[in-house]
Amino acid sequence: MPTAEDVKARIEASIPGATAEVQSPDNVHFNARVVAEAFAGLSRIEQHRLVYAAFEGELGGEIHALQLKTETP
Amino acid sequence: MSEQASNPIRDAIQQAIDENPVILFMKGTPEQPMCGFSARTAGALQSLGAPFAAVDILPDPRIRQELSALSNWPTIPQLFVNGELVGGCDIVTEMYETGELAQVLGVEQTEPGPVETQAVGPRPMGIENRMS
Numbered sequence: 001m002p003t004a005e006d007v008k009a010r011i012e013a014s015i016p017g018a019t020a021e022v023q024s025p026d027n028v029h030f031n032a033r034v035v036a037e038a039f040a041g042l043s044r045i046e047q048h049r050l051v052y053a054a055f056e057g058e059l060g061g062e063i064h065a066l067q068l069k070t071e072t073p
Numbered sequence: 074m075s076e077q078a079s080n081p082i083r084d085a086i087q088q089a090i091d092e093n094p095v096i097l098f099m100k101g102t103p104e105q106p107m108c109g110f111s112a113r114t115a116g117a118l119q120s121l122g123a124p125f126a127a128v129d130i131l132p133d134p135r136i137r138q139e140l141s142a143l144s145n146w147p148t149i150p151q152l153f154v155n156g157e158l159v160g161g162c163d164i165v166t167e168m169y170e171t172g173e174l175a176q177v178l179g180v181e182q183t184e185p186g187p188v189e190t191q192a193v194g195p196r197p198m199g200i201e202n203r204m205s
Contacts, residue, residue: 044164045146052147059147060137065110066148068163 001027002063008032014054031067039072083139086128090153093126095178098140099150103127110162114150117169123178154178 002010004024011020011034018036032051039047047070055063090096095118101107103115118125130136130149141147144158152159154177159165168174175182 044167045158045160048160048164049145055147057147060149069167 002058003027004030007063007066010054011051015050028062028064029067030063030065033069033071035071035073037073039070044070080139082133082135083143086136086140086143089126089128090156093153094155095123095125096128096153097125097150098128098130098136098153100129100131102129107131108149110148111150114152114162114165117165117174118152118178121169121175121178121180121182123175123180 004022004027007024007030008020008022011022011032012018015034015036015038017038018034020032020034022030022032024030034051036050038050042050048068051066051068051070052059055066059066097103097115097118099106099108099111099115101111103119106112106115115127128136130140137149140149140151144151144153146158146161148161150161150165152161152165159168159174159177165174168177172182
């Protein structure tokens with residue numbers, strides 16, 4: 001099962017320059033705050049899709065839920 | 074083409090999105106949500122008094138599969154307004170708190186504030202992700 005550290009690393013590797021704070025009580029549900037320059041000019045939907053792209057096919061499966069807050073620096 | 078299999082489920086989803094100005098795809102029903110995130114999203118719509126259609130995706134796993142393929146959004150719930158994906162629980166909650174959701178739905182928001190739902194109760198938002 002992925003840990004909060006794994007999820008943080010995945011997000012930061014997937015979005016250049018992103019900083020992620022990730023918490024998880026159970027390694028199934030995750031809560032992430034992601035700050036990235038790459039979000040500038042994107043709608044919230046597009047920002048979240050950018051983060052989801054790091055977890056192709058795993059969301060809703062091994063990662064049951066990823067609560068997400070996206071921000072620009 | 075004849076090779077292209079028809080996809081009745083995806084067509085039905087698209088039709089539901091086209092025919093309902095506000096439609097929520099969720100786990101369970103607004104009266105009996107089966108997931109904390111679906112509960113919170115339905116609760117936001119209910120507390121604004123906005124009429125909305127709700128589709129329970131649980132009865133057939135293909136509904137979720139086809140919905141996500143259509144919307145390019147991996148998780149449930151998903152809220153559509155006027156045919157456009159507005160977002161999932163996090164975005165809808167954020168928009169509720171800033172008053173944007175009321176704006177998008179064209180309703181008056183009397184008391185902006187944290188979403189409370191019957192199913193989950195008045196808990197701090199942060200811990201709800203343990204409950205689905």
